[in-house]
Amino acid sequence: MIQTVSTISLVLLAISLVFCAYRAITGPTMPDRVIAVDTIGTIFISIIGVFSIKLNQPHYFDSALIIAILSFSGTVALGKFLIKGECFDRDID
Amino acid sequence: MIEILISILILVGSLFVLVSSIGFLRFRDIYSRMHAVTKATTAGVCLTLMASLLYFSSHGNGINGKTVVIILFLFITAPVGAHVISKAAYFTGVPLCRESVVDEFKEHIKKP
């Protein structure tokens, strides 16, 4: 029961992954692509969640957490970059 | 009983994610796309993680705290990420789509 359900949800997630990838590649404006990459990261976490259920292996949550952390910092970096052209500014009073 | 609950959670979660990516695909401008994506995907992912939390608490060796941490972390970071990106989009002059009606942010904006 669990196995079949997790396979179905994996397929669904894979499809949504394809949509995001499409948006990442075509994406008219730059922020679209940034958001696309961010969502790919988040979908990634759900894939890992379902996958660990399927395999009954709780070890993958570390990578899931790391993806969450780091896709966030990626998005923030890209955001700042889009606005200011450089991410690290020296000093703002 | 737990099995059914977990499978329902997984299915609903992945459906949420699917719906959000469809929305991501179909909406016309960046701002509405962001609505769809950030909110729905985060909800979907949290549901799936809840499912895995339940699954491992019943099958595996007790509740592993990581899933809770992930859910917490996602709740914190998703909106902030979206906020930064929308600000970036707005300041780089991404136009609102034709149908959008009002833009309050324009008045009290000062160019960075």
Next chain:
Amino acid sequence: MNSLILKTVATPVLYLIVSFSVYVFFRGHNNPGGGFIAGLLTAGAFVLQYLSFDSKTVKSNFSLNWKKLIPVGLILALGSGLGGMILGYPFLSHSFGCFYLPLIGELELATAIIFDLGVYFVVLGTALTIISVIGGKD
């Protein structure tokens, strides 16, 4: 432009990530983790800091000079290697044993942890030196 939201979020996230990386570090011997990943994680956390605040404030908050971490790490790694030699074993040979700590209970520690700590510091130092030099021009 640095939005207030980002600033407020940055610090709690920093503590979250650093605690997670410490967790990953100590767990490294038995399941996925280890010095290398923990080092990079902490580097990621500090990158977030650099992103949200400017490098001046980051420098003031954390008076750590990243370049100094690298030699510290190398000395640690070398020290743990030489330790084995003092007892007559060949260079870099590690041993492990179970210790009973009052609070935490039965703990299984390996001398490799010191070597791992060395790796942790070097990786952290390297990543942040490069990032801070290219980015912050401090």
Next chain:
Amino acid sequence: MTIVISPFVFGLIVLPFLHKIKLRFHKWVGIVPLVLFLTILKYKSSIINGNIVSEAYQWVPSFDVSLSFRLDGLSFIFALIITGIGFLVVIYSKKYMHSESAISRYFSYILLFMSSMLGVVLSNNLISLFVFWELTSISSYLLIGFWFYKEKSRYGAWKALLITAGGGLAMLAGFILMYTVTGSFEISQILSQKELIKSSPFYLTILVLTLIGSFTKSAQFPFHVWLPDAMEAPTPVSAYLHSATMVKAGIYLLARLNPVLGGSSYWFYMVTFTGILTMCYGSIMAIRQRDLKALLAFSTISQLGLITSLLGVSTETAVIGAVFHIINHAAFKGSLFMVTGIIDHEAGTRNLDELGGLGRKMPFTAVVALIGALAMAGIPPLNGFISKELFFEAVLVDGWAGYVLPALAVFGSIFTFIYSMIFVISPFLGTYKPKEKTVHEAPWGLLLSPMILGVTNLALGIYPKLVADIISKGAANILGKYVDAHLSLWHGFNVPLLMSLIVISFGCLLFSRLNYVKHIIEKIQMKKINLNKLYDLFQTGIPKFAGFITEKQMTGFLRDYLVYILSFVFLSVGLTSLFFMELSIPNLNLERIDVYEYVVAAIMVVSSIFLLFTRKRLIAILILGVIGYMVSLFFVLEKAPDLALTQLIVETITLVLFLIAFPHLPEITEENSKRSTKIINAAVSILTGLTVTFLMVYSKAYKIYESVSSYYIDNSLLLGGGKNIVNVILVDFRGFDTMGEITVLGIAAFSVYALIKLRLGGRKYE
């Protein structure tokens, strides 16, 4: 063992230390060689009745290289020469160099040389012999270049080092080949398995390589160029290194390996004819020299040629003659060099044109010079005559060589006779040319050692039995069978005596018409292919060629470097595997791969193709991010959490790094690179891609070596104490590699820091 090490210790550590505390100890430095000489002499009795003294110390047990020493007849003779001549040279140079400021440095070099030379002669292990051999080259480099402020001596030192060390390398190759054949480096074992080497297919290569090593060291014909330039060294050094000991190392090697390599026709033709050729060439060139030391240098080359040819013949008389001549040559050549030193010291010049009529001013030196020269020329009362007789007797070999060899020998000896006459007559007799310095008899210090050598020449000449027993022992070692040397001044009327008479008569005749002879040689001397020019061409040519290559390769475009590297990968891996490995399409068990892995793979392929056509750099970075995530997803699907973690973090950190570096990167200019570069790039990338996939598939399908992972799986918990095998390997089993990696990481960080700071420093940042 203590014999070899003591001068080493004394020279390198004691002397500089003493020099520092201003104790002018170098007055008594002579004691060291004297003490050594006596200790070696003590072994004489045990050597005579045949037992061999040997000691061995483990050095690198895994390659069974050991510092093992062995004193038998041959090395006994050489050790005596080294320490004896060493002692005389040290006394001589105390007087000769006392005006020199860096005299303690000079003596430490001399002692360094002495110990390395003793090491060569006494070592029983090929590798330790090689190490000491190179040490002699280094110490000769230091000694030739002693007056380093003179450009000529630097040039000479460098040339000597280059040629001798180069030869040494070839010799090392020969030794290692010998090791592969016999399975041990110990000379004693190799000597016992001589049939094995002679019959092995490598015999010729071993022979050639070892010969190169010894010919370069003993300045035989093609490699003799460095010896004349080595005369820039202070005269006592030339007396010690470049006449008596160092140049004989090559001869020693030939003698020591004679039983192993000798006996075959290759050996006979190669060694004998190089020897005879060098002898004639050396003696002819010696006549044309204007500088006394250069004359002696070429005469050393010809005498060494003589000994090598004797070793080439390697009959009983030849070997006895060779060993005897080694001793004689050391004696008379040493004294002649010291005499030149005296002339140079007193008259201020060594040029034959400016010298003349010193006989009246320096009677004693004249007598000593006369004894030395007569010994070299091979005139009856002296030892030179006996070894010349033995040489002529040995040269009478059967077969067609029996006619050519004696003719060349006589021809060479005639010229030897002539240049010995030149050495005696022109400086000492004839009209006295006034010098700015008032010439007077040399002080006793300078005269003592040549006098001793002169006396030994006379003694050996009149009563050769003195050394007969040692020589027979030495010859026995060379030939590997018992030899009884019966040396006597008078051999009765036989062909060698006749040949000597011819030599003497022709010598006097030609000497009288010297300028005419020189004129003829001048003409036939080929100007173009002068070996020195060849060496200089070699010296300047290589840097120019290297410059050309680097310029061609270092174009400054990262793209070109990639093309070079990748095409090399393809050529080396792809082509070799295509030709050498029998290839069949391995069966990839595809059914194991699940459906969603295909999806992930598809995304990767699509995005990487899209990557090709992006124009904006930011999009490229993003797509790279996507590909990175897909790879880490693969790791997750393949159940490798550690890898997934690392890949993810690295992916995002690089993403951030790219963004940080973005403002520094130049804009993507519309590369209007011509079609040809595009095609090359495409071709190279496709081919490399194919090679890599091929490698992956091939390595997966064919298990040539059983995988090592089983070892790690079952005892990572036992030994490493951790269940996470990857981490245990990283930290514990392969700790050393990780140590290396983190050091490299540190260095990378510092270099980035330095580069950025440098670049920023240059441009004043606002």
